[in-house]
Amino acid sequence: MKRFDFFPTPLPGLTLVQRKPIEDSRGFFSRFFCAEDFGRVGLTRPIAQMNHSLTHLKGSVRGMHFQYPPFAEDKFVSCVRGSIFDVAVDLRKESPTFLHWHGEILSADNQRSLLIPAGFAHGFQTLARDCELLYLHTMPYAHDCEGALHALDPLLEIAWPLPIAEISERDRTHPMLNSQFEGLTL
Template sequence: MARFDFVSTPLSGLTLVQRKAIEDQRGFLSRFYCADEFREAGLTKAIKQINQTLTRKKGAVRGMHFQYPPYVEAKLVSCLHGEIFDVAVDLRSNSPTFLHWHGAILSAQNRQSLLIPEGFAHGFQTLTEDCELIYLHTESYHPEAEGALNFADPKLGIVWPLATTEISDRDMNHKLIEQDFQGISL
């Protein structure tokens, strides 16, 4: 019995994952990850790192982060508490949707996750207070391979649902995309 529905988005490879729950009077059980089912959905590499974040303030933005080759990564992003607007940007140089973005609301209540393939940048905005996320990564963090986009870059045109209330100095100061930006070759 499948424990997930995998829903395609307009960006090839970017997948919305609906976790199915078995509920009774005690609460629910929901499978969070299954290597076999996710492999069928396109996640063929093993999970190497799991991160958790807590963002306290509604309207806060984190992102837009990625890693360059040889450390590109796929991520499975889920919201365990609260509600976020999760965004992925296609940075694959050969993609017909290069520099296009897609956003989805992830929450503890809707039990949805975003499966972000290699070659994408990722970020999110909190829609409630005290948002807790968990990320499953197919690659360990390598600071020398880290890249980032500016969350407010007009070339991306991301429409954030709320006014930004908080962002780190680091994320605020990421450069805008330059004319010669080629993206990521996978």
């Protein structure tokens, strides 16, 4: 029985994942993650950390976060309550889609997730109140390897679907890109 459908996006390696729930009168059951299935689409490193977030205000933006090597990580991002516009930006130095972004609506209802490979920045905007996300990471968080892009960087031109209602002070102060940013070598 097929548990997931995997769909490529315009950014090589970035994959949209559709969970395949089994439904009956009680509700549904779905497999959330399977290393064997995900290995077939490139997630070969084990999951090292799992994080959970709650964002109360509709229109809030979190991100655009990444980790530099040697802690560059694959992420598997899912919205388990509410709805978000999830965005990944390709930061891989040699990639033909360097600094291109792709966004997908992830929600509890559509049961979609993004599999984001190492070398991408990640962020999202809430499209509803009280959105909860689960993130599976292939590397532990390393403060000294933390990196981020500014979510409103004019070089990226991310088309956030709503006016930004809230962004943290930390995310608001991330620097804008300049010609010195050469990307990530993995």
